[in-house]
Amino acid sequence: MTELTDAEVPAYWAALGLPGLIDIHVHFLPPQMLAKVWAYFDQAVEHYGVAWPIEYRFSEEERISRLRALGVRAFPALAYPHKPGMASWLNDWTLDLAARIPECVPSATFYPEPDAMSYVASALERGARVFKVHVQVGGFDPRDPLLDPVWGLLAEAGVPVVTHCGSGPIGGTFTGPDVMEAVLRRHPSLTLVVAHLGSPEYAAFVDLVDRYPRVYLDTTMAFTDFLEAVASVPDSVRDRLPDLGDRVVLGSDFPNIPYSYAHQIEALDRLGCGSDWLRAVLWHNGARLLNIAG
Numbered sequence: 616m617t618e619l620t621d622a623e624v625p626a627y628w629a630a631l632g633l634p635g636l637i638d639i640h641v642h643f644l645p646p647q648m649l650a651k652v653w654a655y656f657d658q659a660v661e662h663y664g665v666a667w668p669i670e671y672r673f674s675e676e677e678r679i680s681r682l683r684a685l686g687v688r689a690f691p692a693l694a695y696p697h698k699p700g701m702a703s704w705l706n707d708w709t710l711d712l713a714a715r716i717p718e719c720v721p722s723a724t725f726y727p728e729p730d731a732m733s734y735v736a737s738a739l740e741r742g743a744r745v746f747k748v749h750v751q752v753g754g755f756d757p758r759d760p761l762l763d764p765v766w767g768l769l770a771e772a773g774v775p776v777v778t779h780c781g782s783g784p785i786g787g788t789f790t791g792p793d794v795m796e797a798v799l800r801r802h803p804s805l806t807l808v809v810a811h812l813g814s815p816e817y818a819a820f821v822d823l824v825d826r827y828p829r830v831y832l833d834t835t836m837a838f839t840d841f842l843e844a845v846a847s848v849p850d851s852v853r854d855r856l857p858d859l860g861d862r863v864v865l866g867s868d869f870p871n872i873p874y875s876y877a878h879q880i881e882a883l884d885r886l887g888c889g890s891d892w893l894r895a896v897l898w899h900n901g902a903r904l905l906n907i908a909g
């Protein structure tokens with residue numbers, strides 16, 4: 616297969632016998648915050664050493680219609696804070712978006728702060744079915760004692776936490792597999808979705824999948840030409856993918872990607888793991904994690 620286009624994506628999942636795609640790693644943000652994120656990516660050469668032209672820099676309405684045209688039947692908004700005092704209003708915003716957009720799965724976030732436990736409990740009560748944490752952007756220690764009851768509550772609720780905990784594209788004081796494993800040791804039943812397949816510490820994060828029954832890997836940017844050029848997935852990890860079919864879940868980072876959505880799908884297809892693997896990754900695993908019927 617060469618150069619799958621976005622227009623061809625619906626025929627691609629239909630040929631697999633799927634009703635569409637479920638993408639566990641999509642971002643929608645309050646407009647003023649999104650403008651700041653996009654301004655940051657405009658300076659990507661300074662920040663990351665590589666240009667990062669955003670492919671889907673459109674209005675919220677247009678971004679939603681692009682996802683619908685691709686056949687993405689369920690996606691969370693995955694907003695996340697970079698400082699204290701933000702998470703609670705971000706949760707109000709993402710839960711409101713989910714109430715307005717049928718395909719949008721209610722999501723929430725948190726930060727180590729005294730009221731974290733109460734707004735996380737409130738978000739769960741209001742239907743949040745997935746949480747997002749970004750260890751590098753947040754700049755906090757996931758082992759912070761203020762978060763211990765939060766991880767415990769989310770583990771007990773069985774709600775997945777999509778966590779950017781790998782050290783790519785830039786590392787932070789608390790990124791990397793060791794810190795997250797310390798959290799898992801305390802909360803071994805936590806449903807942890809390691810974003811970006813743990814890039815660039817792929818092998819160590821795959822080891823966590825072996826050791827903890829509810830650790831998953833999202834595919835966000837993994838195997839794309841863009842990420843392969845800077846942090847390629849080693850053969851030792853590729854060799855293990857066929858056996859990880861029930862623990863890998865589609866993620867894309869839409870809209871903030873420097874290539875087409877179709878390229879992420881193509882990057883998974885060309886792994887050669889087969890149709891059953893693709894069906895699990897593109898639909899069934901996400902459906903199970905996000906509690907999507909049908």
Ligand SMILES: [Zn+2]
Pocket residue numbers: 640642835868
């Ligand atoms: Zn992301």
